[in-house]
Amino acid sequence: MTTFEFNQALEDRFVELVEESWRRYDDMERAGWLDDVFVGAVVTAHLDAGMFLLSADSDGAAHYLTFSDQERNRHVVRVDHTRGEDYLFAKTVGHLCACMFGVGRSYPNLSKVMAAAKAEFKSDMAGEGRVAGFSDPGVMKVDIEGTIAVCQTTLLLNLEDYVNKHTLEVDTRKLWIHIQAAYQSLEKYLAGIMR
Amino acid sequence: MALLKFFSDLSQSYDEFKAKDEMVFGEMVRIFQKKGYPCIGFTANEGFQSGRFLIEGEVLFAIRVSLDKKVAGAGILSITAEVRNKMADPDDMITMFKTDFSNITKIPLLGQIKVNHEYNTIYAKSTSVKKISSYLESRGVVNSAQLESDLMEIVNRLEETLRKFKKA
Numbered sequence: 001m002t003t004f005e006f007n008q009a010l011e012d013r014f015v016e017l018v019e020e021s022w023r024r025y026d027d028m029e030r031a032g033w034l035d036d037v038f039v040g041a042v043v044t045a046h047l048d049a050g051m052f053l054l055s056a057d058s059d060g061a062a063h064y065l066t067f068s069d070q071e072r073n074r075h076v077v078r079v080d081h082t083r084g085e086d087y088l089f090a091k092t093v094g095h096l097c098a099c100m101f102g103v104g105r106s107y108p109n110l111s112k113v114m115a116a117a118k119a120e121f122k123s124d125m126a127g128e129g130r131v132a133g134f135s136d137p138g139v140m141k142v143d144i145e146g147t148i149a150v151c152q153t154t155l156l157l158n159l160e161d162y163v164n165k166h167t168l169e170v171d172t173r174k175l176w177i178h179i180q181a182a183y184q185s186l187e188k189y190l191a192g193i194m195r
Numbered sequence: 196m197a198l199l200k201f202f203s204d205l206s207q208s209y210d211e212f213k214a215k216d217e218m219v220f221g222e223m224v225r226i227f228q229k230k231g232y233p234c235i236g237f238t239a240n241e242g243f244q245s246g247r248f249l250i251e252g253e254v255l256f257a258i259r260v261s262l263d264k265k266v267a268g269a270g271i272l273s274i275t276a277e278v279r280n281k282m283a284d285p286d287d288m289i290t291m292f293k294t295d296f297s298n299i300t301k302i303p304l305l306g307q308i309k310v311n312h313e314y315n316t317i318y319a320k321s322t323s324v325k326k327i328s329s330y331l332e333s334r335g336v337v338n339s340a341q342l343e344s345d346l347m348e349i350v351n352r353l354e355e356t357l358r359k360f361k362k363a
Contacts, residue, residue, distance in 0.1 A: 011285065014285070015283045015284050015285075018282075018283035019283045022281045022283065033233075033235040033236075033249070036234050036235050036236050036237045036247075037233045037234055037235060039234060039237045040224050040227075040228050040233055040234025040237065040246070041228065041233075041234075043221050043224045043225065043228075043234075044224060044225045044228040044229070046221075047221055047222065047224075047225045048225070051335075052214075052218045052221060052335030052336070052337075053214070053217045053218055053220065053221030054210060054211070054214045054217060054218075055210075055214060055217055055241075056217050056220070056221075056239035056244060057239055057240060057241070058237065058238045058239050058240065063237055063239070068207075068210075068211070068335065070334065070335070072204075072207050106203050106207070108200035108202075108203040146202075146203065146206055147202075147203040147206075148203075168233045168235075168249065169233075170228075170233070
């Protein structure tokens with residue numbers, strides 16, 4: 001029969017190993033949260049600006065959010081973090097995220113709707129997903145839904161520029177300034193082609 | 196052109212009518228974000244939204260809030276609170292095995308709260324039927340104070356239920 005001889009030093013070592021394992025486990029778990037923290041901050045920033053959430057969809061690869069303001073203008077954000085959720089990718093390349101921003105305006109005017117449809121047809125000529133599955137950044141595309149023309153563009157963001165990966169705190173001010181910058185350029189482009 | 200505007204406004208009004216649950220859920224995200232509980236899980240489809248929020252408090256590790264829209268403006272609000280015990284010492288594990296682990300069969304329900312006991316994580320879930328539209332004051336404007344009060348009342352009850360399971 002084997003006798004069990006207890007060695008406190010070995011048990012202490014085991015406890016240390018488990019504690020180190022928990023730290024690594026936490027690090028991996030937190031890496032997978034960054035995109036959701038970013039989405040929460042995007043929702044909060046839009047609501048703080050007086051908008052409300054009109055629709056929200058998740059398809060496993062991305063979160064698609066549509067906001068509306070009291071003037072019935074639409075703002076669209078699509079957050080695709082499939083690459084950055086990979087722990088190795090996030091550790092080496094960064095928490096890269098393809099973020100599509102869109103601005104929608106209603107044009108209850110047949111000639112404007114036709115102009116938007118023409119712009120949508122031209123948008124199909126833009127290249128897509130040529131590098132690591134990411135769309136060409138900054139390309140303005142137009143999508144027409146009924147009488148609403150949505151002008152959208154994709155930016156490749158590093159989530160760590162906005163979310164502290166240790167504390168999960170968000171630089172909300174910086175995030176909103178960057179979102180506003182994208183919306184302003186989209187509005188300018190949309191107004192220009194619909195003139 | 197007037198007809199096109201009429202149909203355009205009608206379409207927007209219909210979208211807003213369908214989006215009452217999204218409006219309320221968006222406000223929930225903002226409420227927890229402002230309380231310092233970041234969103235660490237987000238899932239949404241038409242008629243169902245769910246968010247997980249990190250608490251890392253004295254008792255609770257995180258909560259999950261789900262809003263499932265049903266008929267006539269009513270919805271099911273589910274809140275699941277979780278306690279996480281990151282055990283490393285074998286003595287603690289033995290104690291837990293002898294006491295808490297036996298609770299798996301003993302405590303399926305505590306009042307209206309369902310407790311699910313896993314090894315390191317214990318969940319307490321509360322489900323209630325809510326009139327989603329009652330939180331809306333006007334177009335897209337949510338009664339944030341009332342919503343926060345209702346949410347925190349449930350979260351506090353769940354926290355008290357789970358307090359005894361939290362290891363120091």
